[in-house]
Amino acid sequence: MALSIFDYSIIGFYFVFVLGIGYYLKNSIKTSEDFFLSGRSIPAWITGLAFIAANLGALEVMGMVANSTKYGILTAHFYWLGAIPAMAFVGVFMMPFYYGSKARSVPEYLKLRFDEKTRGFNAISFAVLTLLMSGINMYAMGIIFKLLLGWSFHFSVLVSAAIVLLYVFYGGLTSSIYNEVIQFLLIVFGLFPLSYLGLRKVGGWDKLVERLPDNFVHLWSTLGSAAKNPMGIEWFGMIFGLGFVLSFGYWCTDFLVIQRGLASKDLNAARRTPLIGAFPKMIFPLFVVLPGMIAVLVIPEFKSVIPTLLKTGHVPTTINYNMALPLMMKHFMPTGLLGLGLTALLASFMSGMAGNVTAFNTVWTFDIYQSYIKPDMPDKHYIWMGKMATVFGVLVSIGLTYIVMYFNNLMDYMQLLFSFFNAPLFATFLLGMFWKKTTSDGAFWGLVSGTGAAAIHYFFIFKTGVIHYGSEMSANFYGAIIAWLVCFFTTIIISYFTKPKEDSEMVGLVYSLTTSENKKNIPLYLKPSFLAGIVLFATLIVNIIFW
Amino acid sequence: MRLDIKLPIGLFFSIIGFILILSGILDKQKIVSQLGYNFNLWWGIIILVFGIIMLLFYFIKKS
Numbered sequence: 034m035a036l037s038i039f040d041y042s043i044i045g046f047y048f049v050f051v052l053g054i055g056y057y058l059k060n061s062i063k064t065s066e067d068f069f070l071s072g073r074s075i076p077a078w079i080t081g082l083a084f085i086a087a088n089l090g091a092l093e094v095m096g097m098v099a100n101s102t103k104y105g106i107l108t109a110h111f112y113w114l115g116a117i118p119a120m121a122f123v124g125v126f127m128m129p130f131y132y133g134s135k136a137r138s139v140p141e142y143l144k145l146r147f148d149e150k151t152r153g154f155n156a157i158s159f160a161v162l163t164l165l166m167s168g169i170n171m172y173a174m175g176i177i178f179k180l181l182l183g184w185s186f187h188f189s190v191l192v193s194a195a196i197v198l199l200y201v202f203y204g205g206l207t208s209s210i211y212n213e214v215i216q217f218l219l220i221v222f223g224l225f226p227l228s229y230l231g232l233r234k235v236g237g238w239d240k241l242v243e244r245l246p247d248n249f250v251h252l253w254s255t256l257g258s259a260a261k262n263p264m265g266i267e268w269f270g271m272i273f274g275l276g277f278v279l280s281f282g283y284w285c286t287d288f289l290v291i292q293r294g295l296a297s298k299d300l301n302a303a304r305r306t307p308l309i310g311a312f313p314k315m316i317f318p319l320f321v322v323l324p325g326m327i328a329v330l331v332i333p334e335f336k337s338v339i340p341t342l343l344k345t346g347h348v349p350t351t352i353n354y355n356m357a358l359p360l361m362m363k364h365f366m367p368t369g370l371l372g373l374g375l376t377a378l379l380a381s382f383m384s385g386m387a388g389n390v391t392a393f394n395t396v397w398t399f400d401i402y403q404s405y406i407k408p409d410m411p412d413k414h415y416i417w418m419g420k421m422a423t424v425f426g427v428l429v430s431i432g433l434t435y436i437v438m439y440f441n442n443l444m445d446y447m448q449l450l451f452s453f454f455n456a457p458l459f460a461t462f463l464l465g466m467f468w469k470k471t472t473s474d475g476a477f478w479g480l481v482s483g484t485g486a487a488a489i490h491y492f493f494i495f496k497t498g499v500i501h502y503g504s505e506m507s508a509n510f511y512g513a514i515i516a517w518l519v520c521f522f523t524t525i526i527i528s529y530f531t532k533p534k535e536d537s538e539m540v541g542l543v544y545s546l547t548t549s550e551n552k553k554n555i556p557l558y559l560k561p562s563f564l565a566g567i568v569l570f571a572t573l574i575v576n577i578i579f580w
Numbered sequence: 581m582r583l584d585i586k587l588p589i590g591l592f593f594s595i596i597g598f599i600l601i602l603s604g605i606l607d608k609q610k611i612v613s614q615l616g617y618n619f620n621l622w623w624g625i626i627i628l629v630f631g632i633i634m635l636l637f638y639f640i641k642k643s
Contacts, residue, residue, distance in 0.1 A: 039603035043596055050592045057583055079585060211585050215592060222593075222627055230615060367611045369603030369620045373596065 036182060040372025047376045048196060055200025055208040065415040068205035069395040070137060070296050077302035079214055081309025084293040086213035089220060090385015091173040091378060094321060099354035101325025102335055104264045105249030106579060109318040110271060115280030117311050117572045121565040123285040124307040128294055130466055132303035134541050139288040140400040146465050146542045148473035154480055156400035158454050159288060160393055164426060165450060167389040168433030174382040177359045190434060193379060197386045198427045202420055206296055209387040216380035223377020224320040230365045231327035244330060246343055252579045263348045265503015266510060274510025278517040282455035286462050289392040301555060308564040315572060328357045332364060394422035452513035457483025457520035464524050469543045475528035483520025490515050590634030597628025
């Protein structure tokens with residue numbers, strides 16, 4: 034497919050703007066807090082949009098469309114059961130400890146609340162995970178541009194990576210956050226035409242529901258047993274695995290998103306960050322789930338999905354679902370619009386990658402380099418190190434891109450990684466923040482055993498076929514549940530046998546020892562609990578509508 | 581604030597909207613034959629309006 038002058042000029046202007054923002058912000062970096070945390074000065078609506086944009090990497094966008102082609106509307110559970118309640122929880126209950134403790138990163142909070150080894154374990158596993166995510170992102174981008182335009186895989190990966198490198202290198206987190214807001218808007222403007230034109234083609238929502246089987250268009254009514262829905266999972270695994278462990282594990286502990294909250298100008302703005310992000314997050318299934326569902330009817334490559342599902346109860350596993358979004362774009366977007374759609378994808382790729390890189394350079398510099406390699410250097414030295422870590426992070430992600438090629442569904446793979454690292458971490462945070470008797474040894478060994486349990490479950494129980502699951506996705510949900518439970522109970526048991534910290538050391542870090550100050554004089558619409566109430570109620574309503 | 585983000589957002593989306601409108605005018609036949617009507621034109625206008633509103637907010641706040 035050839036691009037016209039319109040398509041190229043949209044892509045071109047996009048590059049000019051992201052680089053321009055990075056260049057403009059170059060002189061605002063005076064201290065390491067400026068570079069890594071934007072000097073804690075950004076208004077909540079900006080950090081709120083960046084909060085979800087950092088997560089909207091190409092693999093989130095492409096992966097969610099792919100999932101919807103494979104599992105139908107069940108994919109919306111990632112939003113309406115998973116993300117939204119977790120985002121409300123982190124805003125209302127957890128942000129006060131992250132922001133209030135003045136920790137500069139999630140691992141640093143673990144150091145303040147527990148000890149050095151817990152921080153080290155988390156910092157290193159997070160650094161590895163983040164770079165892997167970045168690699169997945171790049172891979173996604175590379176194959177899209179190869180398929181749609183015939184561009185060389187290496188060329189598109191290298192050019193996009195170079196641009197991210199430049200704007201993060203010069204402008205640090207502020208540059209990343211500002212660009213994420215533009216990228217978020219671009220994704221909305223670029224993907225909406227796909228849903229609109231697609232729905233028009235199949236004759237509207239009612240016609241779509243009519244032409245698809247029940248278990249492809251209902252959120253809850255087919256979750257009674259694993260055999261009845263394409264994801265091969267029943268309500269317990271869905272609610273506890275995805276809704277509780279995986280989603281809370283990701284949105285409440287992943288520094289990639291928490292970092293956007295830490296860049297806010299005050300505690301109230303930090304708490305509103307995930308809540309403001311939750312509103313647009315709620316309508317995102319319109320941009321990703323809907324096109325995926327339309328693809329099974331319109332795109333020839335996926336014609337066999339529904340007949341196979343009706344005949345065998347499973348969707349075919351031999352199809353490469355990752356291509357769903359690129360194929361839809363190719364099918365529906367004329368010249369000009371295609372440029373906008375491609376720029377939206379470029380934007381999602383870049384915001385995802387910049388999110389990973391800024392989180393990586395911060396954790397590397399504060400939690401690994403400053404803690405273990407070179408402490409007590411002048412502040413300028415750490416800015417320099419942050420820039421070097423940015424270069425290093427981009428280079429390593431390019432290398433990791435090729436590992437990703439061996440997996441059939443990007444999203445399944447991502448959930449697998451989360452079940453290894455984030456799922457047990459959420460148990461550690463829950464106990465650490467709300468139960469003051471949790472000890473450092475309990476937290477550390479809980480984390481190690483939780484991650485170990487996830488790995489054992491995956492390699493020795495699932496892969497060897499000891500237990501059979503309805504799908505790879507279902508196996509990941511249960512892996513996460515196991516990791517969480519093992520971490521939760523190991524932490525409690527060890528905490529009973531070891532000595533907790535003194536209360537005085539945990540002020541501002543634990544719920545029962547923290548007095549909430551700023552309750553006074555905040556107008557209702559700025560209250561985190563009020564915003565959380567609205568967004569949770571709206572989420573409940575959509576769950577009922579699509580029951 | 582070091583840089584009011586409404587300025588780059590406003591500029592960027594005004595330009596993008598303009599380009600889409602232009603493609604809707606110049607490539608009209610191709611688009612209409614693929615989609616049945618001139619989607620580029622309308623979508624371009626919506627994006628352009630969004631960009632202009634952002635610029636307005638920026639200048640109101642500045643003055």
